[in-house]
Amino acid sequence: MAKAIKAGVPSRPSLWRRLRSIHPAFVLATLDLIGLGIASYLAITELTGGTVVCGALRGCEDVQKSPYTRPVAGIPVAVYGVILSITLFVLAIAWWKTGNYKLLLAHYGLSLIGVAFEGWFQFAQIFLIHAVCVWCESYGITLVLRFVIALWVFLRTPKPNQVAAKEPA
Numbered sequence: 395m396a397k398a399i400k401a402g403v404p405s406r407p408s409l410w411r412r413l414r415s416i417h418p419a420f421v422l423a424t425l426d427l428i429g430l431g432i433a434s435y436l437a438i439t440e441l442t443g444g445t446v447v448c449g450a451l452r453g454c455e456d457v458q459k460s461p462y463t464r465p466v467a468g469i470p471v472a473v474y475g476v477i478l479s480i481t482l483f484v485l486a487i488a489w490w491k492t493g494n495y496k497l498l499l500a501h502y503g504l505s506l507i508g509v510a511f512e513g514w515f516q517f518a519q520i521f522l523i524h525a526v527c528v529w530c531e532s533y534g535i536t537l538v539l540r541f542v543i544a545l546w547v548f549l550r551t552p553k554p555n556q557v558a559a560k561e562p563a
Contacts, residue, residue: 418547419490422501422540426483429536433475436529440470448528456525462518471515475533478508482540495551502548505541512537 439446440458448454457463463471482501489497512534519526 417490418543419486421543422486423483423490425536425540425543426479426486429533429540430476430479430483432529432533432536433472433479436472436533437470437476440472446527446529453519453525454527454529457519457523457527457530460518460523460525462515462522471530472533474511478504478537482508495553498544498548498551502541502544505537505544508537509541 436446438444440463446454446458465471466474482504485497485501485504488494489501515530516534519530
């Protein structure tokens with residue numbers, strides 16, 4: 395027997411439908427804030443001379459002491475992560491507010507640059523430093539997720555000035 399729908403009571407949309415109704419800019423902004431939190435912790439710890447706490451894992455200290463964590467002008471990699479996360483957050487919110495396609499493209503492009511750097515830093519951790527930092531990996535995961543989501547939205551968003559293809563009759 396089918397469920398009876400009460401008269402005058404609207405049915406509640408499914409969880410999947412509610413999740414799909416969230417603007418992707420909010421998902422990107424949330425990941426940007428998570429990345430910002432991780433990068434801020436690492437940057438503050440590095441700049442104040444503290445030691446990154448990794449619990450029972452020892453890789454964070456080895457990565458932190460490595461010269462590969464300060465690749466340009468002695469500035470810690472995490473500082474670049476903070477700058478990137480703030481920039482991506484601003485782009486995500488601006489894209490949500492304006493709907494400007496170029497802001498989505500900027501988010502995607504910067505995410506791509508971040509993923510490329512993350513690939514190099516992953517190589518450095520594994521093959522040059524011989525240690526892996528769980529905090530750095532967590533930031534890298536948020537960065538890859540941001541890139542994948544921005545790419546997915548980019549591929550699914552109609553391009554400006556593009557005429558939609560007509561379906562065959």
